[in-house]
Amino acid sequence: MEILTSVNNPKVMTWRSLKDRKGRLETGLFLVEGDRISREALASSFHAEAVLVREDIPVPAGIPEQTPVYMLSGRVFDSVCDTRTPQGIAVVLRMRTTPADGPRLVALDRLQDPGNVGTILRTADAAGFNGLILSPDCADVFSPRVLRASMGSIFRMGLSFPSSLPEELRRYREMGYSVLSSQLDGEPFYQRKNVSDRLILVIGNEGNGISPDVRAEATHHLCLPMRGGAESLNAAIAAAVMMYDLTREI
């Protein structure tokens, strides 16, 4: 098998470009790093363009026959990876999304921290939510940091990218969904009433919360109790507590 030893190899340059949104948009590709997520990627319905293996690592079993495998020297492998201590395996995949669909959805209103977006994706999956709706200006779900925090949930969750989140929420509301806006000036979350079995939980920007035009489309405005002296919760934490409580009975 060919070993790629030059960081200037055109393939290597393409893979390296996938760290940035520009490179991902130009190629339609993204890259996941690490043992476990690579395994999940290869078992998923996503199309794998290439498997990249660092030369000191044995080529793992279970790679589909038609998928090209490339051996990379340590330096070249490190150059395409975003993590500081890569595990020696990465998979290049074709970007693809299935629209969010189902009775329990999460909407993100300009959520900008990649760790928060990835963690919400992972937690939504675990809590039994069906998909994520992302407003414009959210962190890119195919960025290395989101992928890392999502722990493979990217391969399982539906994702929608409406050009207008308020309009999308209105459409769902008209179909009978409850739209729950998580906001610090909301009503007590645990005393919520008349929440439909079909619902969308909306989580706002880390610094500024939910935007006014998104709030206007909500059927419920809710806040978790803030005891002690804390003034707020991290966005992914608030999302997690609410998601698990909303699925407490399912």
Add this chain to the structure above:
Amino acid sequence: MEILTSVNNPKVMTWRSLKDRKGRLETGLFLVEGDRISREALASSFHAEAVLVREDIPVPAGIPEQTPVYMLSGRVFDSVCDTRTPQGIAVVLRMRTTPADGPRLVALDRLQDPGNVGTILRTADAAGFNGLILSPDCADVFSPRVLRASMGSIFRMGLSFPSSLPEELRRYREMGYSVLSSQLDGEPFYQRKNVSDRLILVIGNEGNGISPDVRAEATHHLCLPMRGGAESLNAAIAAAVMMYDLTREI
């Protein structure tokens, strides 16, 4: 007021040393950065040794008269700060902890990610927990990353550092506390029974979970539902969902 312009000034060197545990242990000091946490620090019961202000920022009001204020040039200020884009104010404080005490405590078993430790501190405060018990080998609560994620909860929460977490848990159990171990092979969390009003929630290491000698002291071994295809939750997320559910009725 004197403006410190040399990164080799002895005071500046001491403050810079507080980024590392060694420097904090040698001096008994720690440093918080940013507008909000600095305000909280000055309003807290912690002793402020010094307020550091970058020269382009007006000295904020509300600094106690006896607390020395130093103006620092931009370069010197940046050198003592851990964040990439500091806000121009920092406070140097004397380390101090009040032992965790009360009916609702969280114990961390070798939790190593500073973001997780800080986030759990913040969330425990908000959920109405009274304090944190940290096993040896947890991330240092006075490190810049923990402080940043804790959002000032460090000034309000009791903290205990027993040399043996299993022995500490046994002591509480003998006093009638329920000890809830969060572990992936546990019983369904929402079907828990006979949990006392006085309880300790134990959260384990990110990769390895709860150690066997800690599990052995638990009265309950519990796991949140894992739906979808997710195999686990982030430690701070699992802690948050459980803490808020355990305080649902208070």
